[in-house]
Amino acid sequence: MAGTLSVAQALAYVRKASEPEEPPPMLLSGPLVWVRDNLFSSIVSGLTTLAFIALALWLAPPAIEWATTLAVWSAPDGSLCRQHQDGACWAFIAAKLDYLRFGSYPVSERWRVEVVEALGAGLTLWLLWPKAPRRGWAAVMFFAVYPVLTFVLLRGSETLGLPTVDTLLWGGMLVSLLTAVVGIVFSLPLGITLALGRRSQMPVVRLASVMFIEFVRGVPFITILFMANTMLPLFVPEAWTPDRLLRPLIGIALFSAAYMAEEVRGGLQSLGRGQYEGALALGLNYPRMMALVILPQALVMVIPGIVNNFIGLFMDTTLISVVGATDFLEAMNNAFKDPAWSGPTIVASGYAFAGMFYFVFCYGMARYSAFMERVLAKGHRK
Amino acid sequence: MTTSSLEASNSIAIDFVGVHKWYGRFHALRNINLSVRRGERIVVCGPSGSGKSTLIRCVNRLEEYQRGLIVVDGVELTQDIRRIDEVRRDVGMVFQSFNLFPHLTVLENCALAPIWVRKMPRRDAENLAMQLLTRVKIPEQSSKYPGQLSGGQQQRVAIARALSMNPRIMLFDEPTSALDPEMVKEVLDTMTALAQDGMTMIVVTHEMGFARQIADRVVFMDNGEIVEINAPKLFFDNPQHDRTRLFLSQILR
Numbered sequence A: 001m002a003g004t005l006s007v008a009q010a011l012a013y014v015r016k017a018s019e020p021e022e023p024p025p026m027l028l029s030g031p032l033v034w035v036r037d038n039l040f041s042s043i044v045s046g047l048t049t050l051a052f053i054a055l056a057l058w059l060a061p062p063a064i065e066w067a068t069t070l071a072v073w074s075a076p077d078g079s080l081c082r083q084h085q086d087g088a089c090w091a092f093i094a095a096k097l098d099y100l101r102f103g104s105y106p107v108s109e110r111w112r113v114e115v116v117e118a119l120g121a122g123l124t125l126w127l128l129w130p131k132a133p134r135r136g137w138a139a140v141m142f143f144a145v146y147p148v149l150t151f152v153l154l155r156g157s158e159t160l161g162l163p164t165v166d167t168l169l170w171g172g173m174l175v176s177l178l179t180a181v182v183g184i185v186f187s188l189p190l191g192i193t194l195a196l197g198r199r200s201q202m203p204v205v206r207l208a209s210v211m212f213i214e215f216v217r218g219v220p221f222i223t224i225l226f227m228a229n230t231m232l233p234l235f236v237p238e239a240w241t242p243d244r245l246l247r248p249l250i251g252i253a254l255f256s257a258a259y260m261a262e263e264v265r266g267g268l269q270s271l272g273r274g275q276y277e278g279a280l281a282l283g284l285n286y287p288r289m290m291a292l293v294i295l296p297q298a299l300v301m302v303i304p305g306i307v308n309n310f311i312g313l314f315m316d317t318t319l320i321s322v323v324g325a326t327d328f329l330e331a332m333n334n335a336f337k338d339p340a341w342s343g344p345t346i347v348a349s350g351y352a353f354a355g356m357f358y359f360v361f362c363y364g365m366a367r368y369s370a371f372m373e374r375v376l377a378k379g380h381r382k
Numbered sequence B: 001m002t003t004s005s006l007e008a009s010n011s012i013a014i015d016f017v018g019v020h021k022w023y024g025r026f027h028a029l030r031n032i033n034l035s036v037r038r039g040e041r042i043v044v045c046g047p048s049g050s051g052k053s054t055l056i057r058c059v060n061r062l063e064e065y066q067r068g069l070i071v072v073d074g075v076e077l078t079q080d081i082r083r084i085d086e087v088r089r090d091v092g093m094v095f096q097s098f099n100l101f102p103h104l105t106v107l108e109n110c111a112l113a114p115i116w117v118r119k120m121p122r123r124d125a126e127n128l129a130m131q132l133l134t135r136v137k138i139p140e141q142s143s144k145y146p147g148q149l150s151g152g153q154q155q156r157v158a159i160a161r162a163l164s165m166n167p168r169i170m171l172f173d174e175p176t177s178a179l180d181p182e183m184v185k186e187v188l189d190t191m192t193a194l195a196q197d198g199m200t201m202i203v204v205t206h207e208m209g210f211a212r213q214i215a216d217r218v219v220f221m222d223n224g225e226i227v228e229i230n231a232p233k234l235f236f237d238n239p240q241h242d243r244t245r246l247f248l249s250q251i252l253r
């Protein structure tokens, strides 16, 4: 008994002084450390790094030379480009830029398009910059005022003294951007409505939402476009028959809304019952609960998915040419037909430029989504 | 009893009259009869699954009941959504898992309902929220997000948020069960202060010290029914029903 006690006493321990705080033993940061840790951390990683550097050195310089030093930057017609076949023909783009931007929109009225574009860019910045003041107003302007203004300006209104411009004349980037913006502006609210409908207590609402969503998701986009083009005129009275450009716009908004609805539903499902109960117990009614508590959280959670849909939508705008709309890519194809600008480098240059146009917008959206994720993660850690 | 208590609704805060509730085929509440007087503090206890949460969630209609009658502040709970909203504005609720809104700051959590339900000007609502946060002793946390607070602090924010609608009745569903032991006291202290201000309270809890100190009556539930109701001293020192005795012997071990 006395023995065990003394063993326990021998194992007992009471700290007399606290340990001093010391700096870490070696340098943990700095560019060289980063290179070592990330690029050459092992033999395999080192070899991989070297292989990719070699690949880049082999591929990049010719491409860059083709696009810059060897390129033809200005020329009155295609003859200079035909002489310099190892470089891009940017002169072609410069010569056709107005057509690529506006299609056949009357030259005297093109300022209207530019106003719409400038307004759109400004509003987008206002809406997307997280620290901008009064972003609620920006949202109202973007989703409610801007579409109406755009319609009046682009289409024209005799009462305001703006001559009407038939949509058959619209084309190029104007149509591509318009389609994308219409798709985005209408598909998100519509998608949210469908997602809420799918979770509604009312069986009829639920069934209608499910049927719409599942039907649209089960049909290829091109089919939707053809259906919008041929069937919309059948179902609406003659006088209301949608304009030829409006039909694919309706098609793309409905198509995208179904996918948006599924994204939003994912966000709604990831919220626990507690958030609903917390809101209800405070006496918030259904619309307020959704608008103030549920949707802000659900939407933030699915920003990456929503932006993915926007990117997909932007790319899908290239398909509306199948029903006769002249989008940017179609305008490019038309521009190739000019005999003054025929030549082996023209088409490659044109498509390279088109590629860059789409890339700039889609990559921008992807970066913005990543940026927002970081901002929001910082904002309210769970 | 029933009609007279309807008329005497000034002194009766909540009246359960023969309430039954089923989840599907499962009989979760069986013939509940209970009158809670204004200013009275009721503690509800009982084994897990006995229907304690279901009972108090019927009061603000987070759950429906199928038979019987619940009258809250003289308003009979029916399917009528406007009546339900009316009752919910008058009844605050605090949950085991806090259910704060993580995308809003502490201040915004507490100002949300006054602004949108009471239509209070934002400035007034924020002043009110600050007052309430002072009352639960965390005014300095007002600009943080709930995720940045400790559990005890979050639960006190939840209490402040429930108080923001100036309710006449407060429901607590195991408010300290999700907390680390060292934070239980700060929440119980807040609730004690509230009780001393005369708030009508129904508290589901297993904190028997709190029940002894604060409760006017302790309700013991088992298997969906009320088994015993008594003043805390009699309830703990001289339980009448076998099931109560068994339960107390298990939790007071």
Ligand SMILES: Nc1ncnc2c1ncn2[C@@H]1O[C@H](COP(=O)(O)OP(=O)(O)OP(=O)(O)O)[C@@H](O)[C@H]1O
Pocket (backbone or CB within 6 Å): B023, B026, B028, B046, B047, B048, B049, B050, B051, B052, B053, B054, B055
């Ligand atoms: N939504 C539901 N659907 C079906 N059964 C349910 C539902 N909610 C609760 N129940 C059942 O009703 C019974 C009572 O549940 P309740 O949550 O009221 O118990 P409790 O006394 O609060 O228990 P605890 O102490 O574990 O919180 C339980 O048997 C439970 O399984």
Ligand SMILES: [Mg+2]
Pocket (backbone or CB within 6 Å): B052, B053, B054, B173, B174
């Ligand atoms: Mg419970």
